[in-house]
Amino acid sequence: MKKILLIVLINLLSFTTAQSQCWYTSFLKDYEAGNVDFRKFIGESKDGMGVYRRLYDGGSTYVLKNATYLQKFEKLSPDVASRIAKFTDDKIGSTLAKFLDDCDDPEFLNFINKSENSKFVDAFSNHKLTDAEAQNIGDLVAELKLNEQNTEKIEKWLVRSDKISIMKGRFKVADDFEKFSNRSIASNTDIPCKAWGGNGNRTHYTQLQAGEPKVILDDALVDPIPIATDEFGARTYKTLYHDSKLTKNAPWTPNQSSEIIDKFTSGNGVLTDTKGLQYVELEVKSSANYFKDYGGVLKTGDKIRIYKNEIYKSISNGDGKSIIETIKIFK
Incomplete structure (x- = not known):
């Protein structure tokens, strides 16, 4: 516990009292009441405090204290983690927990962690996309589908958007265009x-x-x-x-x-x-x-x-x- 308190004090030097008081008070309480696995994660993780802080700031209450899910969440890049932490997380089987379960798929995890795929993460966490944003996301997914990349989990999380019909419409447009291009080249147009x-x-x-x-x-x-x-x-x-x-x-x-x-x-x-x-x-x-x-x-x-x-x-x-x-x- 002394080691953890020292880590907390060092981290607090980077924040004002007003900024830090809520999250570190919560952390101390959760650490004191936490089980062996939770304490072990905090003690051994390279960024345990950062992981806890991002989840706390996002409103997490279940994953926040669960060592198994903390380990999954830690595999997300900090930028992705900050946005995904905003998913609802108030009980077992929460939206956040389900998303992290899907991150057990290495291909999906690798995909969302790449900076060039940040638009997808934005779409997962933002239900209210503009038509232009939805069309762009649809074009990107269509490109992946045409190249036989597994998009099952990507589409699963995009379906939460109210613009999903626009996205899916772009899949057929992309397929039609590829076939049109194939025919044009075959005929030496x-x-x-x-x-x-x-x-x-x-x-x-x-x-x-x-x-x-x-x-x-x-x-x-x-x-x-x-x-x-x-x-x-x-x-x-x-x-x-x-x-x-x-x-x-x-x-x-x-x-x-x-x-x-x-x-x-x-x-x-x-x-x-x-x-x-x-x-x-x-x-x-x-x-x-x-x-x-x-x-x-x-x-x-x-x-x-x-x-x-x-x-x-x-x-x-x-x-x-x-x-x-x-x-x-x-x-």
């Missing part, structure tokens, strides 16, 4: 194919899966002549990568970013010359059944080489029925 000088003799694959973690390519235009063959017979093919986005602000999915886009901006990967990274290689993961619908040479286990100067995205006019612009990502 001016927009978008003019952006890269036409398809030539390349084979057009849609929803090709490659890499680990898996990336799903909206459109992969693969040159039929391999540029390398390994000792096991697997071949490497030069590939142009195209993606469809509903809006200019629609983000790349986490795997698209980490496995392709970010590598050309961070310097990670294989260097081909002194100017920096020129391409990334990904192993093809699509199954043999997938390739039955295509007449090209690509097969499971082959590699595709995506060059920095051959990555494009097409932007919708908003209704998903036409392309207003095709952008070359790296000039």
Whole structure:
């Protein structure tokens, strides 16, 4: 107890008496009455006092004193935690407790903790979104769904918003736009194919899966002549990568970013010359059944080489029925 009191006193130096008195009085009372697990959490956690403070400020009463849930809450980034702490939390099975139970899913936890996904956390905790905010969130979720990311828990917490119908409406718009783009490329239409000088003799694959973690390519235009063959017979093919986005602000999915886009901006990967990274290689993961619908040479286990100067995205006019612009990502 002496150690905890010392920690409290040190923390209080950062606050005025008026700011601190309520929460630390509550903390001392809860610590005195708390069970062994609660005391252990406070004593061993790197940020036990901060965790308690964020929950107290948010109005928590159940999770605030429960060591199991305190450990779950501690895994949230401070910024996310401060907003999620505002969920109702007055008894077992509270909204906050249910949300933290869903955070046992590492994929969901990792997703909400990323700063670029802060809009989702805002939407979880804010029922009163504007139409524009709801549409933007819908576009973001649609992008994840199109790339086969599990959005079950994301949608579960978005459904609390009174604008959920607008969000769900965007899912179909995104799906329609991707199919429209696929057809445009298959027919070698001016927009978008003019952006890269036409398809030539390349084979057009849609929803090709490659890499680990898996990336799903909206459109992969693969040159039929391999540029390398390994000792096991697997071949490497030069590939142009195209993606469809509903809006200019629609983000790349986490795997698209980490496995392709970010590598050309961070310097990670294989260097081909002194100017920096020129391409990334990904192993093809699509199954043999997938390739039955295509007449090209690509097969499971082959590699595709995506060059920095051959990555494009097409932007919708908003209704998903036409392309207003095709952008070359790296000039």
